[in-house]
Amino acid sequence: MAKSNGKKINIAVFISGRGSNLRSLIKKYKAKYSPITIKLVISSNPNAKGLMYARQSKIKSYVTNFKKNNTTEKKLLKKLSDSNIDLICLAGFMKILSKNFIKQFNNPILNIHPSLLPKYKGLNTHKRVIKKKEKYSGATVHLVSEKLDSGRIVLQKKIKISKYENEKTLEKKILKVEHVLYPKAIKKLLINL
Numbered sequence: 415m416a417k418s419n420g421k422k423i424n425i426a427v428f429i430s431g432r433g434s435n436l437r438s439l440i441k442k443y444k445a446k447y448s449p450i451t452i453k454l455v456i457s458s459n460p461n462a463k464g465l466m467y468a469r470q471s472k473i474k475s476y477v478t479n480f481k482k483n484n485t486t487e488k489k490l491l492k493k494l495s496d497s498n499i500d501l502i503c504l505a506g507f508m509k510i511l512s513k514n515f516i517k518q519f520n521n522p523i524l525n526i527h528p529s530l531l532p533k534y535k536g537l538n539t540h541k542r543v544i545k546k547k548e549k550y551s552g553a554t555v556h557l558v559s560e561k562l563d564s565g566r567i568v569l570q571k572k573i574k575i576s577k578y579e580n581e582k583t584l585e586k587k588i589l590k591v592e593h594v595l596y597p598k599a600i601k602k603l604l605i606n607l
């Protein structure tokens with residue numbers, strides 16, 4: 415799955431908080447012989463717990479006061495191109511990327527969302543799913559487009575919601591699924607590029 419020039423595929427992971435998906439991706443790709451490497455972590459929040467995982471693994475990180483304006487976007491795009499980033503993975507990144515940013519980056523951008531998209535786009539997913547008494551939920555990895563949680567679906571995993579499920583237990587259950595799903599989706603995307 416390496417690039418045609420034999421070089422590694424460089425990923426930048428964008429976070430805003432806890433970073434459990436980042437942690438699982440770091441673990442997945444840490445081996446020296448891995449064809450994929452996490453080269454950069456971008457955080458919209460200086461206090462994101464996920465930044466600790468980057469530090470522990472000596473991955474370059476960069477905190478950006480993410481605003482949809484030309485200067486911040488340009489700076490960020492420069493960082494990404496300086497690090498030869500081939501793929502961005504959003505993992506709990508709480509900002510919306512502009513149409514211009516997506517176009518200028520010119521490489522795929524993935525996002526992970528804790529629902530069976532196109533159902534339950536946006537925030538407070540688990541709360542809404544429980545309230546609606548859904549029987550199933552899940553996680554989705556999709557390509558990022560200008561519309562929130564709406565790009566082409568790469569991979570999705572469905573889980574059953576038990577009778578006694580609450581917001582917290584559902585979140586925990588789905589996070590576990592996400593940690594397996596994200597690397598699988600990355601592999602699927604890269605193979606099909």
Ligand code: GRF
Pocket residue numbers: 429431432433434435436464505506507526527528589592
């Ligand atoms: C995950 O549930 C992800 O699907 C959503 O935000 C959460 C991030 O969790 N977009 P973490 O920061 O990776 O622990």
